Amino acid sequence: MKSNLNTENNKEVKGFLKNVEKIGNALPHPAMIFIILSLIVIVISEIVAKTGTPVTYYDAKAAKDVTIKAVSLLNAEGLRYIFNSATKNFTGFAPLGTVLVAMLGVGVAEWSGLINTSLKKLLTGVNARLLTAVVVFAGIMSNIASDAGYVVVIPLGAIVFAGAGRNPIAGLAAAFAGVSGGFSANLIIGTLDPLLAGITNEALKSAGINYQIGATANLYFMMASTFLLTFLGTFVTERIVEKNLGPYTGEYVPNNDAITAEENKGLRNAGLALLVFVLVMAFLMVPQNGLLRVVDEKTGKATLDAFMHGGLIPTILLLFLIPGFAYGKTIGKIKSSNDLVSAMTEAMKSMGGYLVLSFFAAQFVSYFSYTNLGIIVSVKGADFLKTIGFTGLPLVIGFILFSAFINLFMGSASAKWAIMAPVFVPMMFRLGLSPELTQVAFRIGDSSTNIITPLMSYFAMIVVFAQKYDKKSGLGTLISTMLPYSITFIIGWTLLMTIWYFLGLPLGPGAFIHM
Incomplete structure (x- = not known):
């Protein structure tokens, strides 16, 4: 009886996901979708600009009240913006440079054979039962390096699964779930922690509240979340996604x-080259007088903030290029500089589809920002929740769901938090809920829906990665594949938050749930 029940459940799940896939794949090409969305934004901007009322909110970054109204794109100034900014929108599209620069190095490592041989070596020593968990865990931990996981871990997840005789799309999905769905979680402090904490502190200051939080405010909870999401991601991959695919x-x-013996020698030389590179980078980064550190004018301390925001991607390029070159040189694949350039060229050829998508995605994102529609949606939604008057745990859960919903319209975590924090942090503080808790709730909702919104900056790139293994893959395929992760993550993560809330556990060092 139990077996029949499980079979029926599997059929229902598979049927539901297949319907989602059919609906999604019935949509036009992703590039055309962004064109259609851009046209919709243009029309709505005109309507809201003429009929909408101004919106006032406190901008934590600017440390002042800001009043805005919708800006139309259907007037002379708007039309000039559409034409005059098109090239700048494309060349300034943040994920574009990140992806292309990193792929130059990854391309060398892949073309030389280093990645395949390394993964082959890894798979011979890893228990097959742990493979999925390792991929998901690696994806979660990759957010230490900000967005690097999108261009490194996700394609590697597919390759690892393919090498193990499993569906590469499932490996890509598992890695994507870890990198993007688990973006806030980690075992150590990442680049997102101080960024969000700074905005939270500005929100408290603006409300006249004498209370400040540190970058470690959510550390304990996010450490526990790392293990939870690894388990949930592994479960969904093996019990739902792989069965469905x-x-x-x-x-x-x-x-x-x-x-071969020659390939083993190449791995050894690549490892030595990598070790030398890491030691050199450590020498430049770790000492307080390290050349890559910049002195903060406010604190007088030398930090790596500028490097983490600008220099990390070129470092990833070298991280793959140097050992890739050493490996290729050892096995005879790279004989001259011409071969090195050929490897980079091959990597760029595979990114042609992404370049086309990026152009139209960049226009849509730019229009959404220029018209202020993203901010208006967020502010109006935040004001609505504020008037409802939720308290305690229902308010926390409601805020998680609201953050998850808003994430479908605005991709940047810092931009959303800069708008939402001044409203929700003081409000929940006065209701006895700590700013650390409010920030955690935001991070849960914000991360959980990253993997199902085409508005996420790297979503188009993931579609291109998937098409390498299945040419028929489209937006619908990816959304239907990732939907079980998103639902499971937000439910499991919220349950963890609920348990944490009732037990009154600290969210980080000196960071408690109640004031």
Whole structure:
């Protein structure tokens, strides 16, 4: 009886996801979707600009009240903006440079054979039962390096699964769930922690509240979240996603030949090259007088903030290029500088589809920002929740769901928090809920829906990655594949928050739930 029940449940889940996939794939090409969305924004901007009322909110970054109204794109000034900013929107699209620069290095490592051989070596020593968990965990931990996980861990997840004889789309999904769905979680402090804490403190200051939080305000909870999301991501991958995808029947064939003595020598030389590079970077970064550190004018301390925001991606390029070159040189794949350039060229060829998508995605994101529609949606929604008057745990859960919903319209976590924090942090503080708790609730909702919104900056890139293994993959395929992760993550993460709330556990060092 139990077996029949499970079979029926699996059929229902698979049928539901297939329907989601059909609906999604019935949509036009992603590039056309962004064109349609851009046209919709243009029309709505005109309507709201003529009929809407101004919106006032406290901007924590600017430390002042800001009043805005919708800006129309259907007038002379708007039309000039559409034409005059098109090229700048494209070249200034943040994920574009990140992806292309990192892929230059990754391309060398892949073309030389280093990635395939390394993964082959790794798979021979890793218990197959732990493979999924390792991929999800690696994705979660990658947010230490900000957005680097999108361009490194996700494609590697697909390759690892393919090498193990499993569906590469499932590996891509598991890595994507970890990188993007688990973006806030980690075992150590990442770049997001001080960023959000700074905005929270500005919100408290603006409300005349004499209370400040540190970058470690959510550390304990996020450490526990890392293990929870690893478990949930592994469960969804193996029990739902892989069963729904079925056996892989695509054209991609991993290289399963045995590792030769020459390849082992190449791995050793690549490892030595990597070690030297890491030591050099440590010398430049770790000492207080390290050359990559910049003195903060306010604190007088030398920090790596500028490097983490600008220099990290070129470092990733070298992190792959140097060992990739050493490996290729050892096995004879790279004989001259021409071969090195050929490797980078091949990497760029595979990104042609992403370049096309990026152009139209950049226009849509720019229009949404220029018209102020993203801010208006967020502020109006925040004001609505404020008037409802929720208290205690229902307010926390409601805020998680609201943050998850708003994330479908605004991709930047810091931008959303700069708008929402001045409203919700003081309000929940006066209701006895700590700013640390409010920030955690925001991070749960914000991360959980990253993997199902096409408005997320890297979503188009993930579609391109998936099409490498299944040419028929589209937005619908990816959304239907990732939907079980999103639902499971937000439910499981909220339950963890509920348990934490009732037990009254500290969210971080000296950071408690109630005031």
